[in-house]
Amino acid sequence: MIYIGNTFTNFGTDTLLIRETSRANKITQLATQALTLQILFSLMYCLAMLALRDTSLFVYSLALFPLTVFSVNNALLRAFGRMDIFSFLSFGSGVMQVVVALLTKDILHLCFYLLIGQFLLTIISFLICRASLPDFNLFPLSDFSPIFKLTLPFASLTILLVLIQRLGIILVSILLDETATGFFSSIVRVVEGLKLGHYAILGALLPILSRGGENATQSFRKAFLFLMIASFCFVIALLIFASPIIYVLYGNDFVQMSPELSLLAWSLLPYTVSSFISYALIANGYESTIAKSAFFSLIVYFFLYILLIPIYGITGAVWSTLIGEFLQMIIFIMFYIRSDKGISK
Numbered sequence: 001m002i003y004i005g006n007t008f009t010n011f012g013t014d015t016l017l018i019r020e021t022s023r024a025n026k027i028t029q030l031a032t033q034a035l036t037l038q039i040l041f042s043l044m045y046c047l048a049m050l051a052l053r054d055t056s057l058f059v060y061s062l063a064l065f066p067l068t069v070f071s072v073n074n075a076l077l078r079a080f081g082r083m084d085i086f087s088f089l090s091f092g093s094g095v096m097q098v099v100v101a102l103l104t105k106d107i108l109h110l111c112f113y114l115l116i117g118q119f120l121l122t123i124i125s126f127l128i129c130r131a132s133l134p135d136f137n138l139f140p141l142s143d144f145s146p147i148f149k150l151t152l153p154f155a156s157l158t159i160l161l162v163l164i165q166r167l168g169i170i171l172v173s174i175l176l177d178e179t180a181t182g183f184f185s186s187i188v189r190v191v192e193g194l195k196l197g198h199y200a201i202l203g204a205l206l207p208i209l210s211r212g213g214e215n216a217t218q219s220f221r222k223a224f225l226f227l228m229i230a231s232f233c234f235v236i237a238l239l240i241f242a243s244p245i246i247y248v249l250y251g252n253d254f255v256q257m258s259p260e261l262s263l264l265a266w267s268l269l270p271y272t273v274s275s276f277i278s279y280a281l282i283a284n285g286y287e288s289t290i291a292k293s294a295f296f297s298l299i300v301y302f303f304l305y306i307l308l309i310p311i312y313g314i315t316g317a318v319w320s321t322l323i324g325e326f327l328q329m330i331i332f333i334m335f336y337i338r339s340d341k342g343i344s345k
Contacts (some may be wrong), residue, residue: 001049001057001061002060002061002063002064002184002227003063003196003252005042005049005061006043006064006067006071006224007158007159007162008034008045009038009041009042009064009067009068010038010071011037011038011041011107011151011154011155011158012151012152012153012155012156012158012160013034013037013071013072013075013147013151013154014034014071014072014075015072015154015282015287016034016147016150016151016154017030017033017034017072017075017076017079017204018075018078018079018112018206018207018210019075019206019207019208019210019282019283020036020078021075021076021079021207022079022080022207023210023211024209024210024308025133025211026077026134026135027133027136029135029142029146030147031076031137031138031142031337032137032138032139032176033141033142033143033144033147033337034072034075034139034144034147034151035068035138035141036142036144036147037147037148037151038071038072039065039068039141040144042064042065042067042068043158045061045064046058046061046062046064046065049061049103050236055108055157056107056108056110056111056313057111059074059108059115060114060115060316062109062115063114063115063118063119066119066121066122067118067122068126069122069125069138070089070093070118070121070122072127072136072138073087073089073122073125073126074089074090075130076133076136077089077129077132077133078203078204078206078207079207080133080207081207081208082132082133082301083204084172085128085129085132089121089125089128091243092121093118093121096117096118096121097114097117098116098122099287100114100117101323102111110328115132119324126138127259131178132284137306140312145275153287153288153290153291154287155314156291156295157287157291157294160291160294160295160297160298161294163298164297164298164301164324164328165192165301167298167301167303167305168184168188168305168317168320168321169184169185169188169306171183171302171309171317172185172309172317175305175306175309175310176309176313176314177238180234180308180313180314183254183257183314184255184260184314184317184318185266186246186249186250186254186259187246187257187260187318188264190238190245190246190249191261191264191265191267193267194231194234194268195268195271197230198227198271198272198275200224201223201227202223202276202279202307204224204274205219205220205279206279206282206283207285208220208285209279209280210283212283216283220276220280223276224276226270227267227272227276228273229275231268231269231271231272232269234265234268235265235266235269238261238265239262239265242258242259242261242262242265243255243258245261246258246261257314260314260315260318263318263319263322264318264321264322265320266322267325268324269324270325270328270329271325271329273329273332273333274325274328274329276330277329277332277333277336278290278332280336281335281336281339284339286339289335289336289338289339290332290335292326293331293332293335294337296331297324297328297331297332299329300324300327300328300331301320301324301328303323304319304320304323304324305320307319308320309321
């Protein structure tokens with residue numbers, strides 16, 4: 001619920017902030033506008049959590065407020081290429097969550113200490129940014145209306161991509177049963193874990209692409225070649241070691257999903273192509289084009305799942321994901337060709 005809340009309250013402002021700050025090479029009014037918008041959405045989400053009457057969930061939802069400052073800080077760090085500080089803060093966030101989880105014995109105290117930990121981490125990130133970034137200032141808050149329209153395509157894109165990512169598991173749970181959902185989600189999580197390198201490299205590449213120039217083109221091509229080779233290596237590894245990987249992660253009961261994992265591994269190749277196309281278009285101001293592409297892709301995924309899952313079960317879900325990923329790549333390429341700018345520019 002907090003993951004969904006963080007996605008909702010972010011509203012695509014991070015990507016916009018990274019791109020526009022990189023282009024301007026300075027912190028603009030967009031930073032305070034983004035923070036104001038995120039705080040407003042965080043307030044709305046926390047009030048919605050009250051309706052669920054879950055004390056632990058409401059306590060943890062309050063962490064969305066420091067998370068808004070933390071996310072804006074991280075976006076500005078990435079925009080200026082300060083990946084060293086960004087990595088340090090991201091690592092600190094992970095360590096904080098692990099330590100808190102180890103020290104608490106019930107869910108309410110876990111949520112309470114996570115809230116405190118997020119506040120402390122946000123204060124640290126704020127102080128580091130103020131000392132490291134030129135003209136860093138997020139307060140006082142300002143009118144968010146100018147940024148709201150700008151972020152709508154980013155917000156739509158984020159929501160569509162989250163739906164695409166989770167649609168298979170949702171429909172398996174509806175069309176099959178809990179056991180099938182557990183089996184299918186287990187192999188999906190393995191493949192998703194192999195995409196972390198994509199997130200990291202593309203996240204670092206976005207500010208470079210936004211600035212443009214020959215260096216951006218070379219970095220784009222090198223990163224694309226590297227991740228295509230890495231993805232192919234991951235595919236080969238899963239073809240050979242699918243069974244031991246599943247056994248180590250989930251136990252003997254899940255080993256029967258090894259053939260499906262080997263099949264799903266091939267989705268990494270079209271995913272890599274689609275990811276680079278999306279970032280190239282976003283860097284050049286074509287986020288609306290990618291949002292349209294993602295919308296058509298979502299429709300394709302939906303019909304594939306509806307057609308194949310009732311007939312072939314989990315295997316049908318895997319084939320739907322794989323075929324959908326390739327068709328999404330084709331859709332992205334078609335919209336990319338129709339755009340005015342390309343990788344070479």
